[in-house]
């Protein structure tokens with residue numbers, strides 16, 4: 001039996017027998033005053049009281065009232081271990097919002113506020129951190145890395161989520177158990193895939209996403225629309241898996257469910273029906289709900305999916321003014337009839353919360369150690385090495401992207417080599433040498449910055465999910481991503497740079513060649529740094545290749561090639577000062593022309609030396625060492641900026657306030 005009510009205080013003394021599942025292996029008697037409750041030992045009793053969520057919009061004018069939208073209106077309820085609770089309702093009714101509020105996953109946003117109190121096994125859960133320690137949140141979108149296999153994906157999560165002292169066998173066991181429990185044995189060694197790469201099925205993807213959150217054995221599982229995007233068969237499979245987790249493993253599962261077919265609806269133990277953020281029904285599933293609506297004069301028609309019927313009768317029909325009024329009146333009547341009792345809070349002493357917070361005053365050392373062992377924020381090195389391995393794997397397995405990149409590099413390398421083949425050392429070659437050096441500086445910047453700019457957006461969904469689950473902090477993530485890009489960018493850079501140097505016959509001498517390579521590498525690093533800044537700023541993979549070139553072109557304009565140093569408009573001088581292409585091009589030019597002489601045909605009075613050419617370019621004060629030092633500073637600056645953006649953009653959620661989130 002399950003009871004809840006919208007905005008109602010729990011009765012002071014009630015005697016209830018909470019639902020027990022088929023094999024509720026271990027049950028404990030919990031007492032609260034004269035209340036007796038049975039709670040499966042493994043599960044978490046989740047109780048919420050007066051949960052409200054509203055968003056206020058800025059008033060259009062000074063005198064206009066502040067507009068507030070009430071999304072959840074004082075909802076209260078209970079769910080106990082070993083049960084599957086479905087949050088249902090028409091689109092926009094507040095299912096995801098309630099799920100998020102219960103899981104402390106309501107995103108921070110202007111004007112948004114959430115209030116209420118949530119208890120796990122009778123103890124108030126006060127912070128998102130506490131909730132993340134006892135629960136798992138499986139997002140609607142199963143963001144996964146496409147080129148990792150199911151086993152690799154789960155092993156990565158297991159290594160970060162299991163206690164830090166877990167042995168390799170324990171990790172392997174945990175992964176194998178989840179693979180078996182979720183019916184993923186046949187798919188275990190198949191890559192996850194995406195729209196472009198053939199991989200596992202949609203249902204299997206969903207189960208992998210669930211599996212990643214089950215590895216640390218959470219007692220409480222929140223799932224946002226676990227069946228969305230799946231065909232009927234796969235949807236049933238996933239819901240059966242969830243039911244199984246509740247029944248066999250005693251877990252508490254809360255899922256928002258959209259339009260379930262009747263076989264899925266039959267799996268649901270408890271139901272919260274929402275409309276306009278208010279409770280329309282809270283109680284046991286299928287039969288109890290049917291009886292409740294029949295008593296209200298809204299019986300389920302014969303041969304009709306009960307879930308469809310319930311959603312129909314709590315939806316507003318806007319097709320005509322009369323229908324709108326009639327359906328609104330019906331909804332008011334149904335809301336009023338949703339007047340049921342809540343269970344009193346489970347006594348905290350009966351069951352300790354599943355995740356004692358090691359920061360809490362009064363937490364014993366043992367509890368602190370256990371909580372730390374859960375490893376939600378593992379030390380730097382574990383996530384760093386795991387992330388390094390995963391990012392490397394994803395990059396090198398992306399054969400299509402790597403091939404395109406290397407084919408383009410080879411093309412430009414040969415093009416430049418052939419066009420500027422074996423330049424002479426006469427006066428005409430001064431222009432050619434300047435040209436090839438500029439092309440090199442430009443190509444280096446475009447290649448690295450634009451290539452890198454999509455790396456973070458392409459991982460963003462997965463990384464945000466993992467960071468929301470507190471699997472790692474931004475620093476190991478950023479460093480591992482940055483380091484993986486280096487060999488992939490640098491080795492081809494050295495190779496192609498060398499081929500071009502000798503094909504075009506740039507300045508002879510080992511020291512000039514090595515200086516040229518060093519400048520090119522520094523520019524490459526700076527380009528990677530800019531790419532990381534752009535990458536950290538973009539949210540979509542599509543934005544990166546469209547916007548990144550614009551930024552590179554800005555730096556290109558102030559490289560000193562298109563516009564004389566002295567003619568840069570005063571208000572744009574700052575762009576010139578941060579143009580890493582400029583510093584690279586200047587240094588390459590000085591390396592090539594400083595103290596160099598070029599043959600002059602007899603009678604030609606316009607012949608110049610390398611130094612005079614540098615003077616014309618306004619590069620006469622430039623030193624290679626000075627520019628390399630500036631490039632090093634730019635590299636550090638770009639990377640610090642990118643890291644700061646990654647920190648700033650980490651997912652953050654609203655804490656539950658105590659004052660009711662107010663609406664009009």
Ligand SMILES: Nc1ncnc2c1ncn2[C@@H]1O[C@H](COP(=O)(O)OP(=O)(O)OP(=O)(O)O)[C@@H](O)[C@H]1O
Pocket residue numbers: 055069071089090091092093094095096097098109112256258
């Ligand atoms: N931050 C916000 N600002 C403004 N409106 C919001 C915000 N969050 C949610 N809403 C609104 O609150 C209502 C409930 O949203 P919610 O996503 O919880 O509904 P839902 O029942 O899960 O819908 P669906 O089934 O379509 O996903 C919607 O009208 C939505 O537009």
